[in-house]
Amino acid sequence: MQKDLREFIRTIPDFPHEGIMFRDVTTLFGHPEGLRLTIERIVDLFKDSGIDKVAALEARGFILGGAVARDLGVGFVPIRKAGKLPGKTISEDYELEYGKATLELHDDALEPGEKVLLLDDLIATGGTAEAGIKLVERLGAQVTQSAFVIDLPDLGGAAKIEAMGIPVHVLCAFEGL
16 A cells, blocks of 8 residues: 555644644655655656656755656756846746745746646645746746645645646645645
8 A cells, every 4th residue: 555645744733824734844855755755756657758857946846856857867947936046037926825926947947848847845826836837938848747745725726737737746635724
């Protein structure tokens, strides 16, 4: 029987705000079996997908992104918070629960026509993922797949990304907020 990754994920009540059940992947990443299983399961999903690059979202997506890219034999592209990349960038604003944020991507990180796997630890409302997809598309590449360790289906993010025509793969889900 396949081990349930939820066993490795700690839940912290009322973080960062009252009523939120924060799903903490640091316990998953900190456990050797949990980290290995996570990377293996993502790689298995995409080993024959024809992707050219893995684009991961800051910050926890980076923990998986480099390892997944290496195991797939493709390049890794970081999508970062504003002001963190040293070269010329393009940017995309997106909405957070309490304000706005900006993601950036080097303007030469992808070539037109490249097929990209967008990767992050969690999908909630889908705003961060949508911003990452828009950045990839502005460079002429295409997000052909997306993957997340955790889905919070009650917040609708996976459905939002699927409505954009991008398949969403998740390793586990938690109901509620």
